[in-house]
Amino acid sequence: MVVEQAGGEVKKVTLEVLTLARQFGSPAAVVLGRPGTAAALLDKLAEYGAAKVYVAESDDLEAYLVAPKAAVMASLVREVGPAAVLFGSTQEGKEIAGRLAVKLDSGLLTDVTAVAEDGTATQPVFAGSAIVTAKVTRGVPLVAVRPNSLTPVPAPAEATVSPVPVVVDESAKLARVVERVAEPKGARPELTEASIVVSGGRGVASAANFAVVEELADLLGGAVGASRAAVDSGFYPHQFQVGQTGKTVSPQLYVALGISGAIQHRAGMQTSKVIAAVNKDPEAPIFDLADFGVVGDLHRVVPQAAEEIRNRS
Amino acid sequence: MNIVVLVKQVPDSGAERALRADSDTVDRESATNVINEMDEYAIEEALRVREAHGGEVTVLTMGPEQAGEAIRKALSMGPDKAVHVVDDALRGSDALTTSRVLAAALGTLKPDLVLCGAESTDGRMQVMAQMLAERLGIAALTGARKLTVDGSSLTVERQTEDGYEVVTATTAAVVSVWDTINEPRYPSFKGIMAAKKKPVTTLSPADLGIAPAEVGPAGAATAVVAHAKRPPRQSGTKVSDEGDGGVKLVDFLVSEKFV
Numbered sequence: 001m002v003v004e005q006a007g008g009e010v011k012k013v014t015l016e017v018l019t020l021a022r023q024f025g026s027p028a029a030v031v032l033g034r035p036g037t038a039a040a041l042l043d044k045l046a047e048y049g050a051a052k053v054y055v056a057e058s059d060d061l062e063a064y065l066v067a068p069k070a071a072v073m074a075s076l077v078r079e080v081g082p083a084a085v086l087f088g089s090t091q092e093g094k095e096i097a098g099r100l101a102v103k104l105d106s107g108l109l110t111d112v113t114a115v116a117e118d119g120t121a122t123q124p125v126f127a128g129s130a131i132v133t134a135k136v137t138r139g140v141p142l143v144a145v146r147p148n149s150l151t152p153v154p155a156p157a158e159a160t161v162s163p164v165p166v167v168v169d170e171s172a173k174l175a176r177v178v179e180r181v182a183e184p185k186g187a188r189p190e191l192t193e194a195s196i197v198v199s200g201g202r203g204v205a206s207a208a209n210f211a212v213v214e215e216l217a218d219l220l221g222g223a224v225g226a227s228r229a230a231v232d233s234g235f236y237p238h239q240f241q242v243g244q245t246g247k248t249v250s251p252q253l254y255v256a257l258g259i260s261g262a263i264q265h266r267a268g269m270q271t272s273k274v275i276a277a278v279n280k281d282p283e284a285p286i287f288d289l290a291d292f293g294v295v296g297d298l299h300r301v302v303p304q305a306a307e308e309i310r311n312r313s
Numbered sequence: 314m315n316i317v318v319l320v321k322q323v324p325d326s327g328a329e330r331a332l333r334a335d336s337d338t339v340d341r342e343s344a345t346n347v348i349n350e351m352d353e354y355a356i357e358e359a360l361r362v363r364e365a366h367g368g369e370v371t372v373l374t375m376g377p378e379q380a381g382e383a384i385r386k387a388l389s390m391g392p393d394k395a396v397h398v399v400d401d402a403l404r405g406s407d408a409l410t411t412s413r414v415l416a417a418a419l420g421t422l423k424p425d426l427v428l429c430g431a432e433s434t435d436g437r438m439q440v441m442a443q444m445l446a447e448r449l450g451i452a453a454l455t456g457a458r459k460l461t462v463d464g465s466s467l468t469v470e471r472q473t474e475d476g477y478e479v480v481t482a483t484t485a486a487v488v489s490v491w492d493t494i495n496e497p498r499y500p501s502f503k504g505i506m507a508a509k510k511k512p513v514t515t516l517s518p519a520d521l522g523i524a525p526a527e528v529g530p531a532g533a534a535t536a537v538v539a540h541a542k543r544p545p546r547q548s549g550t551k552v553s554d555e556g557d558g559g560v561k562l563v564d565f566l567v568s569e570k571f572v
Contacts, residue, residue, distance in 0.1 A: 065453065065454070065455065065480060066443065067443075067446075067447075067453070070443075070447070090474075091439060091455075091456060091473075094438060094439050094440055095439065095440065095442075095443045095453075095455060097440065098408070098438070098439075098440030098441075098443040098444045098447070099443045099444070099446075099447045101408070101409050101440070101444065101534070102409065102412065102444050102447040102448055103447065105409070105534065106409075106534055107407065107409065107533070107534030107535035108408065108409065108438075108440065108534075108535065109535055110437075110438045110439075110440070111437065111438075120538050124543065125332070125435075125540075126330040126331070126435070127326070127330075128543060129329070129330065129542065129543055130330075130331065130332055130540055130541065130542050130543055131540065131541050131542075131543050132332070132337075132537050132539070132540045133537070133538045133539045133540070134535055134536060134537045134538060135535065135536055135538055136534060136535050137533065137534060137535060137536045138533075138534035139534055171450055174446075174451065174452030174453075174482050174483070174486070175452040175453055175454055175480050175481075175482045175486075176480060176481050176482065177478050177479070177480050178468075178479050178480065178481055179478065179479035180473075180476070180478050181476045181477050181478070181479075182475050182476040183475065183476035183477070185475065190474055196571065220566070220571060220572070238458075238472070238491075238493050239472050239474075244326050244350075244434055245350065245351065245434075245491070245492050248437075252571070253566070253569070253571050262327075263326065263327055263328070264326060264327060267326065270546070274569055274571075275546070276562060276565060276566070278558070278562065282551070282553075287548055287551055288545075288546070288548045289546045289548065290548060290549060290551070291549035291550070291565075291569075292549050292550050292551075292552075292562065292565040293548075293549070293550070293551040293552070294551075294552055294553075294554055294558040294559075294561060294562050295551060295552070295553045295554060295558075296553065296554025296558040297554065300554065300558070300559070301554050301558040301559045301562060302559065303559065304557075304558065304559025304560060305558075305559035305560070305562045305563050305566075306559075307559070308559055308560050308563040309563055309566075309572055312563070312567070312572065313572070
């Protein structure tokens with residue numbers, strides 16, 4: 001399986017994928033990054049059961065978009081012959097997998113939420129309104145697992161480190177990264193990985209008012225999301241958009257504030273475990289999904305909820 | 314610049330969508346079918362590149378007969394012509410096969426720039442740009458929120474989880490776009506009338522040197538085993554705010570152990 005990391009830490013989805021992979025044997029993790037990337041990740045990978053860690057390190061792996069990573073993966077897979085290759089169903093995970101599928105002429109399944117013993121995978125489709133079970137029928141199964149599909153469970157293993165030579169030919173060096181700009185994101189968890197997501201919609205009514213959404217998110221230790229209506233109105237940046245043309249989230253708790261619940265929004269949050277909603281329109285479709293709904297003005301209800309949480313803790 | 318835009322007809326994501334009871338494929342007959350929303354941004358970007366740098370814009374679609382409607386709609390925005398890869402055998406093709414067919418069609422069109430939406434609203438895999446680039450041996454610049462063309466040099470700004478990246482490539486390249494890149498134009502009446510006369514070439518897989526047995530379910534590397542409608546969520550408790558809505562919300566969150 002492919003390890004994803006950010007800022008020197010193993011991403012949560014990687015721990016989830018390791019946990020899933022352990023159902024089928026002792027997993028090997030593959031670290032792809034610039035020299036020195038793996039050292040900080042090994043303990044965590046071992047803690048979550050990586051029996052082997054393949055380490056491919058080269059500046060070429062970071063200097064271009066995914067093609068060099070796919071090239072390294074293809075030669076590793078040909079050499080090792082794994083039963084399957086698992087990825088996080090993230091943009092990068094899916095893009096590496098897409099190239100690998102062509103290189104190996106192998107089937108690829110994305111957005112997988114579970115894998116059965118016989119290898120069939122479960123995928124929610126059409127905004128979570130239907131469930132498909134599918135399998136790979138040719139080549140090495142390539143399976144991308146949707147973040148938050150399962151709870152990562154530690155199972156310490158002795159991770160044997162095995163260096164992998166990085167040979168990248170010119171054909172994989174066509175999309176060059178010339179600049180990486182980090183935008184401060186504060187202490188909040190990453191949206192697709194968060195266990196709790198608090199989202200605001202058109203009803204939040206202004207960019208300044210999103211402070212109310214952020215306050216509740218911070219009190220709950222959650223991430224902040226926004227509906228398309230809120231993003232289009234300029235209340236919140238696009239990278240936080242939840243829905244059909246934004247992120248798909250599947251947290252333990254999703255709190256929808258001032259969001260009507262249009263089908264495009266539901267596409268991005270329908271598989272959340274518990275849904276709570278505050279909306280002043282009693283007919284808002286979001287209430288059809290909500291385990292708990294408050295019909296009322298979020299500008300009164302949410303600050304009161306925030307105050308109540310502070311009082312109780 | 315020779316530009317090709319990939320356009321996919323999809324069931325309207327604003328309406329109910331389903332898989333067919335008889336074949337594990339997307340029900341495209343009873344659905345309201347539209348251009349994949351993200352592709353409209355790709356068309357708009359293609360038109361802007363053509364306006365700034367000259368050249369020709371070709372729409373490329375793989376899909377059933379009825380996808381012709383999406384092609385006319387796309388052409389009404391302003392592209393010059395279209396290629397429609399159509400054959401009953403294509404139904405049920407997976408992404409890997411689709412990329413093979415589209416790559417073969419692109420091989421005949423020899424574009425400098427291929428534009429497409431970052432994902433379709435039905436499959437949502439986000440893999441087509443990379444698959445095509447891999448097959449064609451050209452660059453893929455994915456998830457663009459901004460594209461700058463300077464001669465044969467392409468520069469893309471793309472959103473990442475931690476911020477954004479600036480990536481460059483030389484043509485030929487595939488660029489996939491998000492809906493943050495522009496605001497697509499509405500077709501004008503003149504555009505709609507003109508679209509009716511624009512040339513649409515139809516091709517079969519055989520025309521591209523691909524046998525019918527290599528596409529559709531027979532050629533796919535994945536198979537759907539079963540599908541079912543997800544049971545609708547049960548709506549839970551709904552209370553009206555009588556001045557204590559916030560407290561009641563917290564009571565609920567406490568009962569679910571989130572606080």
